[in-house]
Amino acid sequence: MKIKNIFTYCFISSLFLFLLICIWKILVTLQGIELTNFNFNKLFIFGIILCAINLLIGKKLNLNIKIIILALLFSIFDYFISINLPIWYSLGIFLISLFFFNNIKNYDKNFLSKNHSSQKLFFNFLTLFGITLFSFVILFPFYMMLVTSLKTQALLLLNPLDFSINFTQGLPELFKSYFIVFKDYNFGKFMLTSTIVSLGTVVITLIFAIPAAYAVARLNFFGKNFLSTSILIIYLFPAIVLVIPLYTIFSQLGLRNSIEGLLIVYTATTLPVAIYMLQGYFKSIPKELEEAGIIDGQNWIGIIFKIILPLSLPAISSVALYVFMIAWNEFLFSLMFLDRPNTFTLSRAIQFLNVGAETPRQYLMAGSVVVTLPILIIFVYFEKYLVSGLTAGSVKG
Amino acid sequence: MSSKLAKIEKRTAYLLILPSILLVFSIILFPIFSNIWISFKNVELKDLRIPEPRAKKLVKSINDNPNQIKVIYKLRNSSLTQEITNVKFKDKYPNNIEPINLNNKCQFKSNLLKCELGNWPKKYRENLEIVFQNTKNKEILKKEIKSYKPKLSGNSQNILLTYEFTLNNFKKVIKDKSFVDLLSTTFYYTFFGTLGAIVFGILAAQMVNQKFFGRTFMRSVLLFPYVAPVVALAYTWELLLDPTSGTLNNLLINYQIIDGPINLLGQKYVTLNILGFDFKLRLALTTVIIFEIWRYFPLAFLFILARLQAVPKELYEAADVDGANPVQKFLNITLPQILAVISILFMIRFIWNFNKFEDIFLLTGGASGTRTFPINVYQQGFSIGDIGVGSAVSIVIVVFLLIFMFIYFKLLGKRADEN
Numbered sequence: 001m002k003i004k005n006i007f008t009y010c011f012i013s014s015l016f017l018f019l020l021i022c023i024w025k026i027l028v029t030l031q032g033i034e035l036t037n038f039n040f041n042k043l044f045i046f047g048i049i050l051c052a053i054n055l056l057i058g059k060k061l062n063l064n065i066k067i068i069i070l071a072l073l074f075s076i077f078d079y080f081i082s083i084n085l086p087i088w089y090s091l092g093i094f095l096i097s098l099f100f101f102n103n104i105k106n107y108d109k110n111f112l113s114k115n116h117s118s119q120k121l122f123f124n125f126l127t128l129f130g131i132t133l134f135s136f137v138i139l140f141p142f143y144m145m146l147v148t149s150l151k152t153q154a155l156l157l158l159n160p161l162d163f164s165i166n167f168t169q170g171l172p173e174l175f176k177s178y179f180i181v182f183k184d185y186n187f188g189k190f191m192l193t194s195t196i197v198s199l200g201t202v203v204i205t206l207i208f209a210i211p212a213a214y215a216v217a218r219l220n221f222f223g224k225n226f227l228s229t230s231i232l233i234i235y236l237f238p239a240i241v242l243v244i245p246l247y248t249i250f251s252q253l254g255l256r257n258s259i260e261g262l263l264i265v266y267t268a269t270t271l272p273v274a275i276y277m278l279q280g281y282f283k284s285i286p287k288e289l290e291e292a293g294i295i296d297g298q299n300w301i302g303i304i305f306k307i308i309l310p311l312s313l314p315a316i317s318s319v320a321l322y323v324f325m326i327a328w329n330e331f332l333f334s335l336m337f338l339d340r341p342n343t344f345t346l347s348r349a350i351q352f353l354n355v356g357a358e359t360p361r362q363y364l365m366a367g368s369v370v371v372t373l374p375i376l377i378i379f380v381y382f383e384k385y386l387v388s389g390l391t392a393g394s395v396k397g
Numbered sequence: 398m399s400s401k402l403a404k405i406e407k408r409t410a411y412l413l414i415l416p417s418i419l420l421v422f423s424i425i426l427f428p429i430f431s432n433i434w435i436s437f438k439n440v441e442l443k444d445l446r447i448p449e450p451r452a453k454k455l456v457k458s459i460n461d462n463p464n465q466i467k468v469i470y471k472l473r474n475s476s477l478t479q480e481i482t483n484v485k486f487k488d489k490y491p492n493n494i495e496p497i498n499l500n501n502k503c504q505f506k507s508n509l510l511k512c513e514l515g516n517w518p519k520k521y522r523e524n525l526e527i528v529f530q531n532t533k534n535k536e537i538l539k540k541e542i543k544s545y546k547p548k549l550s551g552n553s554q555n556i557l558l559t560y561e562f563t564l565n566n567f568k569k570v571i572k573d574k575s576f577v578d579l580l581s582t583t584f585y586y587t588f589f590g591t592l593g594a595i596v597f598g599i600l601a602a603q604m605v606n607q608k609f610f611g612r613t614f615m616r617s618v619l620l621f622p623y624v625a626p627v628v629a630l631a632y633t634w635e636l637l638l639d640p641t642s643g644t645l646n647n648l649l650i651n652y653q654i655i656d657g658p659i660n661l662l663g664q665k666y667v668t669l670n671i672l673g674f675d676f677k678l679r680l681a682l683t684t685v686i687i688f689e690i691w692r693y694f695p696l697a698f699l700f701i702l703a704r705l706q707a708v709p710k711e712l713y714e715a716a717d718v719d720g721a722n723p724v725q726k727f728l729n730i731t732l733p734q735i736l737a738v739i740s741i742l743f744m745i746r747f748i749w750n751f752n753k754f755e756d757i758f759l760l761t762g763g764a765s766g767t768r769t770f771p772i773n774v775y776q777q778g779f780s781i782g783d784i785g786v787g788s789a790v791s792i793v794i795v796v797f798l799l800i801f802m803f804i805y806f807k808l809l810g811k812r813a814d815e816n
Contacts, residue, residue: 099610102610103609119722119723119724120723123723127603127604127607127609128609130600130601130604131604131605131609131615134601134604134619135615135618135619137691138618138619138621138622138691139618139621141630141633141634141637142621142625142633144633144636144637144644145629145633148636156642157642160642160643160644160647161644161647161648161651163644208416208417208420209417211413211414211416211417212413212414212416212417212418214413215409215410215411215413215414216414219406219407219409219410219413220403220406220407220410221406221407221410221411222407224410227414227418233802234421234425234426236748236798236802237425237429237795237798238749238752238754238771238794238798239752239754240752240754240771240774240775240791240794241428241429241432241752241774241791241794241795241798242424242425242428242429242432243774243775243778243791244432244435244774244778244784244787244788244791245427245428245429245431245432245435245788246424246428247445247778247784248431248435248440248445248557248784249428249431251445251446252445252447252555252557264420264424265424267420268420268421268423268424268425269424269425271417271420271421272421275417300409300413325624328626329624329625329626329627331626331627331628331755331759332754332755336779346626347626347627347628350628350629350632351628351759354632361636364632364636365632365633365636367629368626368628368629368632368633369629371626371628371629372625372626372629372630375624375625375626376621376624376625379617379620379621379624380617383613383617386624387620387699390620390623390624390696390699391699391700391703
């Protein structure tokens with residue numbers, strides 16, 4: 001029983017290490033380094049030996065020292081069996097093995113004698129492998145977007161599998177596509193339009209939504225329940241069923257090709273969710289605070305500005321970020337309403353470059369990076385607020 | 398006193414809500430209703446332009462006589478399809494100028510030329526020629542005459558506001574040979590897209606729910622596809638999947654997994670041989686579904702993760718005491734706990750995938766067997782230019798949507814009863 005467990009442990013762990021190393025080696029080949037011998041069998045056997053050593057040491061040594069020693073041993077072994085590889089390759093091997101040994105550091109003889117230990121072990125490694133795979137599948141397209149935008153047409157045609165970034169050529173040469181995109185394709189203007197439209201939508205939506213949400217959350221009036229349920233139903237109606245009537249109406253009113261038209265539509269489509277999110281938060285503010293405000297002689301406007309708003313800043317920022325994201329990413333309405341290049345938003349401009357004009361793809365990808373980067377930076381920086389916005393607003397997407 | 402306060406409260410409430418209601422009504426509800434109106438009308442894209450009477454003013458000097466001048470108005474009806482009734486014409490002239498050969502349609506009074514031009518049929522053209530002279534026998538300046546622009550007005554019937562209705566649009570939609578295909582494509586796309594997103598969402602949530610280094614970062618990374626702009630992502634994928642220069646095809650050929658490039662977005666069917674049976678797989682549709690799953694599983698992940706973190710730890714501890722293995726723990730504890738979230742998520746995602754337009758439009762444009770209802774709205778309305786038929790397709794979507802919403806709210810109500 002115990003021997004079987006030890007054997008499965010060594011085998012599964014080493015297999016996992018082996019898979020990680022394989023992924024690293026494939027990535028290294030894609031960076032333009034030629035690997036003639038992968039040395040898989042040697043590495044596999046050495047991995048088994050190291051896993052067994054890890055088990056034997058158990059908790060007799062400080063765990064951090066243990067993993068560093070084991071990872072060093074593994075990288076030195078790999079360094080000696082493979083020839084003439086740059087230092088960053090070995091550093092990568094070291095980091096991967098450090099990550100690996102960090103994960104198996106807690107396993108010792110006691111763990112293996114427990115119930116279902118081999119199953120647990122298997123699922124642990126499956127999880128780790130899954131995480132690696134998921135992050136790879138998600139990040140790879142983003143990485144490709146970036147790499148393509150940093151290359152020249154000739155390099156792209158020469159070797160489509162070269163994913164390295166050549167930093168030696170100097171910054172102006174490296175970011176050439178970006179200069180061209182901003183200078184020749186007028187992306188500065190599109191970016192300004194997108195920013196104005198998105199920020200405008202945020203401001204107008206908040207101006208409309210805060211009073212409405214306050215009324216729904218706090219005041220008693222006829223039709224309140226009907227209103228709060230219909231908010232959700234209205235929100236479920238998709239843009240595609242609004243497109244034809246809005247197009248006909250906007251054509252006849254001359255609101256097409258105008259930023260104002262876009263602002264009206266974006267505000268109206270994000271308003272229901274903004275009200276829905278805000279009223280939920282307003283309800284959680286203790287009523288006593290407002291009553292104190294009334295005793296102090298405040299009217300409704302004073303209560304909203306002096307009590308409700310300062311207290312609900314987190315909710316307002318998550319609504320603002322969510323609305324900004326929706327407006328920045330919106331595509332369907334900008335496709336329908338804008339057909340003159342001087343009113344394009346970023347999304348519409350990229351689509352126009354791809355379909356209307358045969359644009360080289362490094363420029364297309366540079367444009368894509370320009371539209372993606374701000375939203376990702378905002379997302380990573382304000383993650384907490386945006387995630388709560390996403391969860392509340394995610395009935396739509 | 399209290400009733401007075403209640404009255405004030407009510408009035409304030411309506412005041413606060415009114416702007417939002419008006420905006421939402423005019424931009425969302427009114428268009429949905431006007432969709433019904435348009436779907437019963439025979440309207441094309443070119444009918445949307447309101448017919449205008451137009452005039453081009455030409456000024457010509459008359460030989461040997463600088464005191465006289467000939468003005469030609471080239472009049473036309475801008476519309477190729479509709480007539481304009483009761484056209485009126487107005488133009489201004491400088492002082493001391495008089496017309497010589499005025500016809501009976503026109504009048505000249507205090508520097509103003511006014512004409513009643515009657516009804517103009519479609520494509521109508523006419524030249525109006527008038528000779529003017531200076532009353533003080535001075536030279537007429539061409540520039541001065543040209544600087545005034547004529548003003549025209551006329552009544553035309555707005556095709557959208559007439560009371561002529563037709564059922565032809567709906568007949569066209571339902572009798573179309575591809576209707577069944579359209580329906581099956583839409584449901585195939587919606588169902589598998591939703592299912593895949595939820596399955597991968599569960600997997601990802603299950604992984605991130607365990608403690609490991611860099612977990613918060615991992616959570617952000619998993620949400621990237623959902624927050625990034627669809628245009629950028631769709632074109633990146635198009636680039637990755639390109640048959641000649643795309644990364645994926647080159648990678649597969651490089652490692653000798655496939656012999657030749659596969660056009661993943663442009664090929665309708667691919668024949669797979671599994672256990673001696675030939676299966677026809679809808680390739681482009683499958684690729685689009687995979688993109689859909691890749692882009693929307695983060696949302697399912699977010700929801701399920703939130704639910705997983707709320708599962709009491711005691712349940713798992715009790716299972717450990719009972720000697721349950723990880724698979725049993727997942728099936729007997731985790732799955733029942735997240736089932737409610739999954740069913741609601743499935744309905745919401747189903748509704749939204751049913752209406753998804755951008756993703757397919759940007760990847761394939763609806764070609765090679767990826768035409769769904771929303772794509773059809775766009776193609777009928779704007780590519781073919783038949784607004785009426787496009788509207789009718791939107792109505793079909795709304796009908797399906799109402800059915801789904803009915804089921805969804807029933808489900809929501811049932812869940813609320815259970816709790």
